[in-house]
Amino acid sequence: MIVRTRIAPSPTGFPHIGTVYQALFDWAYAHRHQGQFIVRIEDTDQSRFVVGAEDKIYAALDWFGLGEDESPRKNGAFSPYKQSERLDIYKKYAEELVEKGYAYYCTKKPEELEILRQQKRVRKLPPVINEELRMQKHKKDSLSPGSYVIRMRIPDNERIIVNDGVRGEIVFDSNLIDDQVILKSDGFPTYHLAVVVDDYLMKITHILRGEEWINSTPKHILLYRFFGWEPPLFFHTSLLRNPDKTKMSKRHAHASVDWYKEQGYLPDAILNYLAHMAWRHPKETEIFSLDEFVQVFDFADMKAVGPAFDLKKLEWMNGEYLRATEINNLKLIIENYLKEYGKDSYELAKSKQNLFNASLPLIQERIKKLSEYWPMCSFFFTRPSSYELSMESYISSLKKTIEGLQNVSDWNAQVIGESMQKTCESLAAKKSDYFMMMRVAITGHKISPPLNESMELLGKDEVIDRLRLICG
Numbered sequence: 001m002i003v004r005t006r007i008a009p010s011p012t013g014f015p016h017i018g019t020v021y022q023a024l025f026d027w028a029y030a031h032r033h034q035g036q037f038i039v040r041i042e043d044t045d046q047s048r049f050v051v052g053a054e055d056k057i058y059a060a061l062d063w064f065g066l067g068e069d070e071s072p073r074k075n076g077a078f079s080p081y082k083q084s085e086r087l088d089i090y091k092k093y094a095e096e097l098v099e100k101g102y103a104y105y106c107t108k109k110p111e112e113l114e115i116l117r118q119q120k121r122v123r124k125l126p127p128v129i130n131e132e133l134r135m136q137k138h139k140k141d142s143l144s145p146g147s148y149v150i151r152m153r154i155p156d157n158e159r160i161i162v163n164d165g166v167r168g169e170i171v172f173d174s175n176l177i178d179d180q181v182i183l184k185s186d187g188f189p190t191y192h193l194a195v196v197v198d199d200y201l202m203k204i205t206h207i208l209r210g211e212e213w214i215n216s217t218p219k220h221i222l223l224y225r226f227f228g229w230e231p232p233l234f235f236h237t238s239l240l241r242n243p244d245k246t247k248m249s250k251r252h253a254h255a256s257v258d259w260y261k262e263q264g265y266l267p268d269a270i271l272n273y274l275a276h277m278a279w280r281h282p283k284e285t286e287i288f289s290l291d292e293f294v295q296v297f298d299f300a301d302m303k304a305v306g307p308a309f310d311l312k313k314l315e316w317m318n319g320e321y322l323r324a325t326e327i328n329n330l331k332l333i334i335e336n337y338l339k340e341y342g343k344d345s346y347e348l349a350k351s352k353q354n355l356f357n358a359s360l361p362l363i364q365e366r367i368k369k370l371s372e373y374w375p376m377c378s379f380f381f382t383r384p385s386s387y388e389l390s391m392e393s394y395i396s397s398l399k400k401t402i403e404g405l406q407n408v409s410d411w412n413a414q415v416i417g418e419s420m421q422k423t424c425e426s427l428a429a430k431k432s433d434y435f436m437m438m439r440v441a442i443t444g445h446k447i448s449p450p451l452n453e454s455m456e457l458l459g460k461d462e463v464i465d466r467l468r469l470i471c472g
Contacts, residue, residue: 003035004205008042008195011053014256015060018210018240018248021274025208025237027066028290028297035205039071040198041082044188060257064267065290070202078202083194090189093197093227094150094182095140102226103182105138105148130154130179150183152192152223160218165235167304172218180219192216196223199232206299208235235299237278238306245308254311264337264370265314269321273314277306287320319368330360337370345374348381355380358457362449376448380457383466384444391470394437397427398467401438405467411460413452420452441470 005026009019023037030037039061041054058073070076080086097103108116117127133151158174182193189197199207214236224231240248248255260270268290275293276286279302322330338346349356359377367373391398404423408415424434439451442463448454455463 001205002203003030003033004038004203005030005035005208006038006040006199006202006204008040008198009057010042010045010048011050011057012045012048013050013053014258015053015057016255017257017260017270017274018255019057020060020064020066020257020270021240021277022208022210022237023061023064023066024271024274025278025297025299025302026206027068028294029206029208029299030069031294032297036069036076037066038076038078038202038204039068039081040202041072042191042194043082043084044191044194046084046188056257063257063261064271081202083189083198086194086198087187087189089201090183090193090197091187094189094193097152097182097223097226098140098150100226101153103150103152104134104136104179105140105143106133106136106151106179106181107138107143107148108133108136126176128176128178130156133179146185149181149185151179152182152219152226154179154219154222160221162214162217162221162234164214164217165233165299166302167214167236170214170217172215174218177218182223192219192223196220196227200224200227200229204232206233206235208237208299210239211236212239233299235302237302238304240277241306241308243308243310248309254309262341262371264341264372265318266321266333266370269318270314272321273317277309278302287317315368322367322370323364325364327360327364330364331357334360334370334373338374341371342374345378352381355457359449362453362457366449376445379443379445379448380454383469387440387444387470388446389437389440391437391441394441395471397423397429397434397437398441398471400427402464402467402471405460405464408460411456413450413456416455417452441467 007019007023007026009015027037029035039057041057043049043054054072058071061067068074070078070081072079072081075081094103098105113129116129116132120127120129130153134153138148154174154177156175160172160174160177162170162172164170180192181190183189198204217234217236221231242248242252253259271290271293272288275281275288275297279297281288282296282301325333335346335349338349359380363373363376367376401420401423404419405416408419420435420438424431427434435451436446439448440446442448442451442455442458458466
């Protein structure tokens with residue numbers, strides 16, 4: 001069997017981190033088994049279509065290095081890969097089910113259906129209205145276009161078994177399942193028909209999707225049976241959840257892939273973190289590459305329940321990746337980040353390239369995100385315009401420090417530190433207070449790159465000028 005996996009995102013807005021979460025496992029499994037990873041665009045809900053959203057999906061996959069083998073932009077043997085271009089196919093299969101007696105035409109309006117369901121609720125019965133709908137006996141020739149939908153006929157009194165690769169056997173009572181609409185009045189399919197037809201025709205072997213689709217799976221199992229097709233293997237993962245356990249929806253900023261780019265997370269670090277959300281490395285390793293993940297990943301090892309999304313843990317992991325990055329690569333990564341998200345900062349850094357290059361080793365051990373570079377290092381390029389301490393009470397100490405630093409002939413971090421140490425002792429000052437004063441005076445902030453090394457980079461004249469500026 002040739003392994004074929006897929007994701008089927010909808011172009012309804014920004015690319016969701018949950019789409020990347022699913023794509024990671026599908027992509028890795030297909031690559032481990034020398035199979036194919038497919039992207040199919042589910043754009044049948046025209047009311048939610050967003051122009052440009054499809055391109056953003058591809059851009060996100062490319063950023064993460066999860067390129068597909070087949071898609072609307074990479075044509076293959078099973079095109080088209082966009083559902084809006086496959087309407088005739090869905091219509092054909094829906095009408096085939098009607099002919100076989102597994103589906104029927106229905107003209108009931110939504111408001112009529114709600115009345116029927118409410119009547120069931122009043123009688124304390126499940127609001128399943130299949131029997132009432134099946135009483136309609138319509139033939140297509142007697143119906144005007146747009147006046148009907150096609151519903152699949154759910155069998156009565158049946159246990160429908162779903163064998164889930166993550167959760168085991170799940171049993172459903174067919175009497176609690178509505179006769180599902182499979183073709184809408186506008187000629188567009190519902191998800192249930194489209195996903196089954198497309199997955200079969202595109203020879204998808206393994207379906208990985210979120211747990212919210214578990215209750216839809218018995219309907220899909222029935223459709224495979226009605227068509228006489230062998231169903232693929234199903235794997236339902238846990239949803240990505242916020243720290244408060246709520247579902248991570250598009251109303252949350254951190255659900256967007258763009259948010260992670262703007263915050264300065266590395267794609268490899270994000271993938272590493274996402275892998276931990278539903279899977280555990282067989283060696284309990286926390287940091288691993290995408291290539292290593294491909295070599296050891298198996299759907300059978302996935303967990304049914306995942307932890308809440310922990311941005312602090314992701315920050316830590318991102319910091320580990322930044323520390324492991326070769327310094328020349330880190331230079332390019334930060335430059336590209338500044339170029340995209342801080343044009344003025346980028347131009348200033350480029351105008352003082354040597355200073356920018358020299359600052360990187362000082363902050364590599366300290367930053368956790370690319371977005372932290374400029375707030376931490378802007379003082380190298382522009383003098384502080386404000387200070388996180390009130391400097392007026394320190395003027396006499398700063399003047400004494402200037403006297404000591406003026407006598408430093410060999411301007412390097414060690415000698416600078418020794419000079420300040422002597423000044424601190426002569427002032428009988430508390431070390432922590434004195435060096436905090438100096439850090440804020442030079443950088444404007446209480447937290448900064450190493451002070452002595454920063455002063456060495458700035459140069460003697462610049463350091464003394466900054467101290468004099470405060471003293472007036």
